[in-house]
Amino acid sequence: DIFMTQSPSSLSASVGDRVTIICRASERISTFLNWYQQKPGKAPKVVIHAASSLPSGVPSRFSGSGSGTHFTLTISSLQPEDYATYYCQQSYSTLGAFGPGTKVEIK
Amino acid sequence: QVQLLESGPGLVKPSQTLSLTCIVSGGSISSGSYYWSWIRQPAGKELQWIGRIHTSGNTNYNPSLKSRLTISLDTSKNQFSVSLRSVTAADTAVYFCARYLVAGYYFDSWGQGTLVTVSS
Numbered sequence: 371d372i373f374m375t376q377s378p379s380s381l382s383a384s385v386g387d388r389v390t391i392i393c394r395a396s397e398r399i400s401t402f403l404n405w406y407q408q409k410p411g412k413a414p415k416v417v418i419h420a421a422s423s424l425p426s427g428v429p430s431r432f433s434g435s436g437s438g439t440h441f442t443l444t445i446s447s448l449q450p451e452d453y454a455t456y457y458c459q460q461s462y463s464t465l466g467a468f469g470p471g472t473k474v475e476i477k
Numbered sequence: 478q479v480q481l482l483e484s485g486p487g488l489v490k491p492s493q494t495l496s497l498t499c500i501v502s503g504g505s506i507s508s509g510s511y512y513w514s515w516i517r518q519p520a521g522k523e524l525q526w527i528g529r530i531h532t533s534g535n536t537n538y539n540p541s542l543k544s545r546l547t548i549s550l551d552t553s554k555n556q557f558s559v560s561l562r563s564v565t566a567a568d569t570a571v572y573f574c575a576r577y578l579v580a581g582y583y584f585d586s587w588g589q590g591t592l593v594t595v596s597s
Contacts, residue, residue, distance in 0.1 A: 404583040413573055413587035414524065420582070457524060461582035464537050468524040 372397050372460055374469035382477040389445040391472045393458035398438045402462035405434055405443045408471075409454045417456075418443060448474070479504035481574050481588035489568075489595050495561040499574030499588055506555045507532050512577040513557045514584070515548060517570040525570075529577060530557060564595045 373396040383389050393403065401421035406414035416425055418434035421441055431446045445452055453476055458469040485497035499513070506513060514529040528538040530548045538546045545562045561568060572593055576586040 402582055406584070413575075413590055414584070415587070416583050416585060425585075459524075459583075465526045465529065465539055468526070470523045 372399060372463050372467060374458055374460055374467050376456075376458060376469040376472050378472060379470065380473040380475060382475045383448050384477045385448055385450060387448045387477075389448050389452075389474060391443045391456055391458075391474075393436075393441040393443070393469050395439045395441075395460055395462075397462075399460045399462035401437045402460055402466070403434075403436065403441045404459045404461055405432075406457045406459060406468075407452075407454045408457065414457060445474075479576065479586050481576065481586060483572060483574050483588045483591040485591060485593070487592055487594060489564055489593060490597050491565055491595055492563055495564050495568060495572075495593055495595070496558065497572055497574075497591065497593070498556050498558045500554075500556045501576075502555070504576075506550060506557060507552050509533065510579055512537075512579060513548075513550065514575045514577050515559045516573045516575055516584075517568075518573070518590075519567075519570040524573075527561075528559065531579075566595050569593065569595045 375394045377392045403421045405418040407417050408414040417432045422434045433444045455471045455473045457471045460466040480502045482500045489495045512529040528548045530536045547560045550557045571590040573590045574588040575584045578585045
């Protein structure tokens with residue numbers, strides 16, 4: 371099984387800050403890595419797929435990078451609507467696991 | 478714009494069977510472009526992909542649940558379902574249905590989620 375870890379588990383940031391979240395895979399997964407945003411009581415929503423691809427409708431302040439086992443999600447200028455929990459998910463293997471999440475809170 | 482909506486009991490007794498249905502609108506469940514999936518999330522915990530089904534009939538189940546799990550497709554009603562047998566309190570979670578894009582390798586659409594509590 372491929373396991374995912376994320377750091378930090380939570381962070382506090384102000385509007386306008388640059389935020390970076392790290393995701394690591396226990397094995398090499400090429401660029402089969404997705405990022406989802408989840409707000410309380412809501413379903414997750416994809417913000418990055420294939421490690422660095424931005425889906426239609428997702429603001430350009432979101433970006434992703436990485437390959438192999440190390441990945442990052444960056445929000446270049448945090449907006450009020452970005453406060454949420456972010457999960458990485460590997461799609462290299464069948465039923466790819468999610469990471470434990472990173473909660474982005476208001477500072 | 479596809480929409481997914483989960484339905485089913487919110488309370489299930491221990492040792493009984495949890496059954497949920499996901500009604501799909503705005504898109505055909507017979508499309509070969511997607512896997513139709515179930516994901517669950519215990520309160521305050523991470524997401525767990527419990528299984529998926531393709532219109533070809535191919536299914537994949539999480540090994541930790543495989544002996545208790547069945548996912549099925551009803552193309553006539555454009556819906557898919559999950560049954561989890563012999564439930565315990567550990568199965569209490571919000572259950573989401575979702576659409577997984579085969580070519581893109583990611584979930585592009587989700588239901589709102591439904592809380593299922595296992596309790597006597």
